[in-house]
Amino acid sequence: MTSIRPKTDPRAWRPRTRLVRAGLRRSQHGETNEAIYVSSGFRYDDPETVARRMAGEEAGFVYSRVGNPTVAMFEDRLAAYENAPVCRATATGMAAVTAALLCHLRAGDKLVAARAMFGSCVWIVQELLPRFGVKTVMVDGSDLEQWAKALPGARTVLFETPANPTMEIVDIAEVCRLAHREGARVAVDNAFASPALQRPMELGADIVVYSATKHIDGQGRCLGGAILSDAAFVEKELGPYLRHTGPAMSPFNAWVMVKGLETLELRMKAHGEGAAKVADALAAMPGVKRVFYPGRADHPQAAVARKQMSGGGNMMAFEIAGDKARAFEFQRRLRLIDISNNLGDAKSLITHPATTTHQSVAVEERARLGITDGLLRLSVGLEDPEDIVDDLRQALGTN
Ligand SMILES: Cc1ncc(COP(=O)(O)O)c(C=O)c1O
Secondary structure, eight states: OOOBOOSSOGGGSOHHHHHHHTTOOBOTTOOSSOOOOOOSBOOOSSHHHHHHHHTTSSOSOOBTTTOOHHHHHHHHHHHHHHTOSEEEEESSHHHHHHHHHHTTOOTTOEEEEESOOOHHHHHIIIIIHHHTTOEEEEEOTTOHHHHHHHOTTOSEEEEESSOTTTOOOOOHHHHHHHHHHTTOEEEEEOTTTOTTTOOGGGGTOSEEEEETTTTTTOSSOOOOEEEEEOHHHIIIIIHHHHHHHOOOOOHHHHHHHHHHHHTHHHHHHHHHHHHHHHHHHHHTSTTEEEEEOTTSTTSTTHHHHHHHOSSOOSEEEEEESSOHHHHHHHHHHOSSSEEOSOOSOSSOEEEOGGGTTTTTSOHHHHHHHTOOTTEEEEEOOSSOHHHHHHHHHHHHTOO
16 A cells, blocks of 8 residues: 555545545555455554554554545545545444534533434434433524524534425524534534535534435445544544544445545436426325425525525425325335435435334424424435336326
């Protein structure tokens, strides 16, 4: 491993070029494709080298829990694409969310979070953090007055936008402005939009977390997570946490993610074009009460979505008339779209959040968020959108 890096500073390239080239480290063999370095440990020519590396006095790999060449390619590529100072990869998106919070929150700190979030994130905020003396306050993410009221005394802010599964949009720039006024740090879960459609750090966020499992892989193969931040946060808080608690990404998964990044912009463009057609068709189908898609003018926060997203993305939610039995029957009748609690795949996937991803969220809280028994989440894949529309139509019994 010679760690030969490109001669050009990757950040001098345009974003699409960075997705294909940034972070590439070629071995002495000069391979064109990124190599997978499957090794838990590393060897040294002399004991002084390992001592210097372990003391942080010399760059170089020491152990794959701490760093690995293939993982570093993924981290450097994502950081370069998003113009973020540093990226650190994790085994899953939840490992990224947990690490980003636990690495710096302490007993007595206050966290303010948006209510509409992935079920496991709600569990971290409402169950895990309070066990360690962190006070947590939940607000309606789209209501800036609630943020302003809750923020005094906060150390950290966490929200997703668009949120899982309601597609609620939080105004990133405004919440960052309010939070920074109070000296709080802002962490944004950008899994739904992906870095191709939304850049929270450019809008003021201090930390961005990803479930790379979703659009970064994009083909439903591997789990992964990523955290972007400034260098001081990694050096003082995140780096030691990751090193000592060990939620590392595997080299193989990092390789899949590196290859996923190469096609991210192209896929998100095709996903978005398909999803826009599907959302419009769904909105016109009898039996569909409401469609929540950030690219549609009738989205409750359409103006904010337009301001901070460069496209509507592939995720939407829609509510059909009837109860849980009707929602289940509709899913059973689908012939192309797969029933799955995952998202961000080349294959279109449908989810019933109330009984899956948000099963652990209290019934009253689900009702408050609008996660009704008739609400379905659709991750539009890369199939021909007309086939997706035909499938939805036949399953609803409207053709
Ligand atoms: C918004 C959001 N954040 C985090 C996660 C967790 O990611 P992972 O499944 O990779 O742990 C998910 C998973 O669905 C998600 O939708």
